[in-house]
Amino acid sequence: MKSNHELSVFIDSGFYRFRSSNVFFIDPVRVLNRFYARFRISPSAYYSRFFFETKHAGQEVEVCSRSSKKRKRKQKKPHILNERERAADQRHREVKPLLLKAHEALLAATDLLTVMGELNRDYVSSTGYGIEQSFIELGRVWQAPLYEITLKFNQCYLTDQRCEQRVIPLFNNLVANETADDVEAEILDRRYILPRESSFFMSDLEQIHNLIPAESDCGFNLIVIDPPWENGSARQKSLYPTLPNRYFLSLPIKQLTHTEGALVALWVTNREKLHNFVEKELFPLWGVDYVTTFYWLKVKPDGSLISDLDLFHHRPYEYLLLGYCSGVAASSKHHSALRAVNNQTIISIPGDYSRKPPIGELLLECFPGFKPARCIELFAREMTAGCLSWGNEPLHFQESRYFLGD
Ligand code: SAM
Numbered sequence: 001m002k003s004n005h006e007l008s009v010f011i012d013s014g015f016y017r018f019r020s021s022n023v024f025f026i027d028p029v030r031v032l033n034r035f036y037a038r039f040r041i042s043p044s045a046y047y048s049r050f051f052f053e054t055k056h057a058g059q060e061v062e063v064c065s066r067s068s069k070k071r072k073r074k075q076k077k078p079h080i081l082n083e084r085e086r087a088a089d090q091r092h093r094e095v096k097p098l099l100l101k102a103h104e105a106l107l108a109a110t111d112l113l114t115v116m117g118e119l120n121r122d123y124v125s126s127t128g129y130g131i132e133q134s135f136i137e138l139g140r141v142w143q144a145p146l147y148e149i150t151l152k153f154n155q156c157y158l159t160d161q162r163c164e165q166r167v168i169p170l171f172n173n174l175v176a177n178e179t180a181d182d183v184e185a186e187i188l189d190r191r192y193i194l195p196r197e198s199s200f201f202m203s204d205l206e207q208i209h210n211l212i213p214a215e216s217d218c219g220f221n222l223i224v225i226d227p228p229w230e231n232g233s234a235r236q237k238s239l240y241p242t243l244p245n246r247y248f249l250s251l252p253i254k255q256l257t258h259t260e261g262a263l264v265a266l267w268v269t270n271r272e273k274l275h276n277f278v279e280k281e282l283f284p285l286w287g288v289d290y291v292t293t294f295y296w297l298k299v300k301p302d303g304s305l306i307s308d309l310d311l312f313h314h315r316p317y318e319y320l321l322l323g324y325c326s327g328v329a330a331s332s333k334h335h336s337a338l339r340a341v342n343n344q345t346i347i348s349i350p351g352d353y354s355r356k357p358p359i360g361e362l363l364l365e366c367f368p369g370f371k372p373a374r375c376i377e378l379f380a381r382e383m384t385a386g387c388l389s390w391g392n393e394p395l396h397f398q399e400s401r402y403f404l405g406d
Pocket of ligand 1: 357382
């Protein structure tokens with residue numbers, strides 16, 4: 001295999017930058033692994049959707065042919081697009097050339113595809129781990145305030161050598177691993193792994209005001225938000241509760257923002273209604289000025305798109321809308337520097353349903369003005385180094401089943 005600089009950077013970092021373009025490929029497993037000293041993310045647990053598809057390829061084909069027969073029957077009546085669908089179609093047409101170019105670049109990077117194709121080699125079935133812990137359910141019961149987490153520090157980071165374990169409330173409490181090492185934790189006999197320099201606050205939206213810092217210079221300059229937008233498939237699959245749009249208006253973005261301003265990154269699906277809502281209501285109410293859009297293009301391990309680019313209700317891409325929220329001391333210079341950043345396309349193989357690739361470092365590379373980052377992720381399901389993860393299940397992907405050797 002011809003080795004090149006981009007590939008060796010990718011092997012170490014998980015980021016592959018396509019030369020002279022605004023396209024990145026991310027391997028979340030490699031990126032996340034850099035946050036751990038002793039533990040490693042399990043590729044087959046992260047990419048289980050695609051390992052499963054490969055193992056059951058025969059069944060997949062059958063399901064496809066049955067549903068395509070259905071589709072053929074339905075195709076008799078041509079669907080006339082309503083006004084909102086026409087706007088969505090127009091948005092898609094504008095984005096399409098950029099995404100096609102990004103995809104072409106990926107297909108030409110045969111060295112990268114070879115490395116990613118090898119993921120399948122060490123497949124380990126993850127059935128047999130039993131039912132996952134539901135923090136959403138646990139947080140709703142009357143005993144929730146009584147649940148505790150036991151943090152087991154590898155080395156005692158305090159001077160008092162007896163402090164190797166700490167038992168503290170699980171919900172509505174800031175739980176931090178301030179050490180440079182991974183920390184193992186226990187909740188109701190299950191094991192969780194916390195990356196270095198990370199923290200979480202597990203609560204319902206009703207308690208989010210507890211995160212507002214007393215001093216605004218303790219606020220955050222990078223705010224990543226992945227709201228539980230209402231959508232049919234999350235509801236049907238009962239994966240997590242969703243919320244009507246009006247609930248997101250109450251997110252205290254301004255109060256979470258650092259004195260010197262914050263970069264706000266908001267994940268949005270393809271629904272045109274959401275784009276209108278963000279542009280006309282959400283960003284203005286939060287005090288966020290739109291800056292640019294990044295696109296997340298989803299591919300399979302062989303580099304092919306997860307669905308047809310033109311498939312109306314299942315586009316193989318999502319949007320990351322970027323905006324700027326000014327703080328009390330923010331300068332306009334900071335703001336105009338942001339406007340110079342063009343659209344970028346991030347390509348990756350998706351993990352579990354709605355799991356987003358870790359984009360914190362990439363954002364800081366594109367917007368260096370926000371370093372050192374004081375980062376918060378809202379509606380998080382995992383923890384990353386240097387970031388506070390908030391939501392009703394920020395420990396979801398921290399369970400030991402998602403790590404190798406469990
Ligand atoms: N970014 C996450 C990832 O990459 O895995 C996915 C986030 S998912 C779209 C939305 C999250 O919001 C889910 O974990 C869901 O349980 C959580 N959520 C839903 N309702 C909530 C509420 N009322 N308070 C706090 N979190 C909530």
